[in-house]
Amino acid sequence: MQRNDVVPGGLIVVAVESVGPGSMEGCWDCGRALVEGEVVVRVCELAAPEERYVLHRQCGVLRYQNRPRYGHVREHTETLARLGRAVDALVELNIPGGEFEELIDELADSFAALRALVEH
Numbered sequence: 589m590q591r592n593d594v595v596p597g598g599l600i601v602v603a604v605e606s607v608g609p610g611s612m613e614g615c616w617d618c619g620r621a622l623v624e625g626e627v628v629v630r631v632c633e634l635a636a637p638e639e640r641y642v643l644h645r646q647c648g649v650l651r652y653q654n655r656p657r658y659g660h661v662r663e664h665t666e667t668l669a670r671l672g673r674a675v676d677a678l679v680e681l682n683i684p685g686g687e688f689e690e691l692i693d694e695l696a697d698s699f700a701a702l703r704a705l706v707e708h
Contacts (some may be wrong), residue, residue, distance in 0.1 A: 589630050589648050596651045602640065616641035617651070658677040671698040 589667040593601040607613075607622045615628075622628055622642065624652040629648045634635050643651075681688055 589645065593627075593632055594634070595643075595648055595699040596654075598634050599641070599651075600634050601629055602632050602650075603630040604628070605630065613642050615644045615647050617643055619643070660675070667698065667702045671695070671702060674698050 589601055589604055590602055591603060593602060605628060607624050607626045607628055607665070609624050611622050614684065617632075619652060627645045629643045629645055631641050631643060631648075635707070674691060678688075678691045678695060
């Protein structure tokens with residue numbers, strides 16, 4: 589991996605470098621702490637360059653090996669939009685009752701659909 593490589597998941601490599609002393613960062617993918625001297629990949633989102641993350645080099649390689657997991661799937665976008673609409677409607681509703689229960693059910697169904705997409 590090198591600077592300007594596109595990484596699955598809509599990321600681009602900003603830098604490949606060694607972790608300096610006293611780093612308190614963790615890998616965005618696996619969550620493990622970074623160790624001094626370890627080679628890491630600094631990335632940013634293609635759609636939002638101000639959003640920056642750091643990955644263990646091996647975690648970046650795993651993204652290439654498991655490319656479908658990080659692909660942008662239309663169904664994911666639709667499901668997330670459905671989830672967002674349910675949350676927005678729930679936030680605007682301030683009186684519990686039948687509509688409240690329907691929105692809670694929609695929220696549960698949206699989460700179930702998202703879980704099914706992510707797990708398969």
